[in-house]
Amino acid sequence: MSNVSTATPDSAGAIVSDPVKSQGYWRGVGKRVMRDKVTLVCGAILLVMLFLILFAPWIAPYDPLQGSMARRLKPVGWQGYLLGTDELGRDMLTRLMYGGRFSWFVGITPVVCAFTIGGTLGVLAGFVGGKINMLIMRATDVFYAFPSVLLAVAISGALGPGIFNAILSMTLVFIPPLIRVSESVTTSVRNLDYVESARATGANSFTIVRVHVLPNVLGPIFVYATTLVGVSMILASGLSFLGLGVKPPTPEWGMMLNTLRTAIYSQPLLATLPGICIFVTSLCFNLLSDGLRNAMDVRN
């Protein structure tokens, strides 16, 4: 292999010092991510955002709920209001920072829940196969009959508005695609020779799943889940926009987009700021997951 040529001067003590540097799988992945500029930039943007929204109570310049009729809809950069003010005279920067907390929370929580539930069911279906696979996959197909936005709106509408119900409905929407992806990844791994040879040693199913299946399927499933974070944020904003998510005056990006829409002609930049936040976040999540997918491919 390529490394063999790197002869070490201390080859006399080769018993202790490994002359051929071997790298673990995840170290290789880390190295490839470090070489990928786009992924690094996206990761950095997301980290900065995370910092801003996490520490909003300490670093935000104003109170997110305190408005003033005297300074409604002021443009970006107006007198100490870096991003202007909204239709009730509240500081936009502050509200975007606070709003991000809800948007991120409502965007990520359903994906994490669906990853856990859908991933478990999918790996189970893929590994066990047979009747259990049939049962889980046919049930999944039923959910596929409806478009995801419609399904989320319908479930949310039936449960009533509120942040918990929004998370619940979106979790339900994301479970079927996660089952599908985990099932297909697991099925392909299950039929590989190394799983067969592990069975040939007499290992039980639990050990085989833990040692041979999970380490090889979790990565791809996780990457797929990150692509859903972007979708989830947009969906969460959509629910808020329709009045099915958080209630005013709580700031949330989708909600802010809704309340600012009347200002789209007078202050177009201001009115699109929450939309830009949603767009940038979901784009970064998608590019990040693309980068991870590439980095996790051993053939690169």
Place this chain on the structure above:
Amino acid sequence: MLQLPTMPDRGGPAQPLLIVQNLVKHFPLKGGLFGQGGKVQAVDGIDFEIRKGETLGIVGESGCGKSTASRLIMSLIEPTDGEIIFDGEKVGTAALPLKEYRRQVQMVFQDSYASLNPRLSIEESIAFGPMVHGLGRSRAIPRAHDLLTAVGLAPAQFAHRYPHELSGGQRQRVNIARALALRPRMLILDEPVSALDKSVEAQVLNMLLDLKAQFELTYLFISHDLNVVQHVADRVLVMYLGRVAEIGPVDSIFAAPQHPYTQALLASRPSMDPDRRRTEPPITGDPPNPVNPPSGCRFRTRCSLAEDICASATPPLGTTGPMHQAACHIVAPGSGHSMASREAA
């Protein structure tokens, strides 16, 4: 190696190590809504024995059921019918539970890359089996290092590497070490060298022969390469479309093949000797579909000697010489084939 010793010989030297009786595997075809889709007759009633310490080679074209047979013997798939008897005990009974059987028979797969978990280092892959059987990690890892040495890979250099950091030949050595880790009595080698370069192939084959002597193993060696089989096997089983065509000692199979399929296989082999270049035409056409195999003798669609009797009756596996059997009407006296001797046996 005090822990996990080799299992004792139970039946004595006369008892065949493995007896396969009427092994059948039909895969149902997917697609039919009501399950009327037919079935792939991958293995359709094979019988044979493997004696202690010998190497039985299995040859046959791609798709004739060699891998299916080895997976059946390894109990990785459920047989449709048939029995496997190991050292006198039926596999899966109280006398020989599956887990104990699996310690005694191990397998090396054709694809050296797909048969190693990419997330485990070489030493972890080899130590996995012994750890499953209760050996602690502190004992299993040194044992993995011993086995690496036995297959010619320096532990200091290879133990911590990952499969994608090895060459094909090195990976196959690791697979062999992994198969040996449970101290089995028998190895099933499913085309272990067919993905390797010729020079590496020879090295690995010779190493397999050394290991066989060192660990007192019995081999079931699957290959489609007649030269390889001639080099390693004591006896040869020729498979055609899920059935046994011919079985016998390697010398008599290669010197005096009885079944027209074996004759054609040997004739189609490129000869080193220009005087012995083939005169008979090699086998032509593709093998028939195992979903819908020909009636009677399965080889009849490609056999230049086929007659009516070949379509109407399945030729039994009949004795043609010392330890040599073939399934063809020509060698069955009184079968009705014009080339068969008249009187019934």
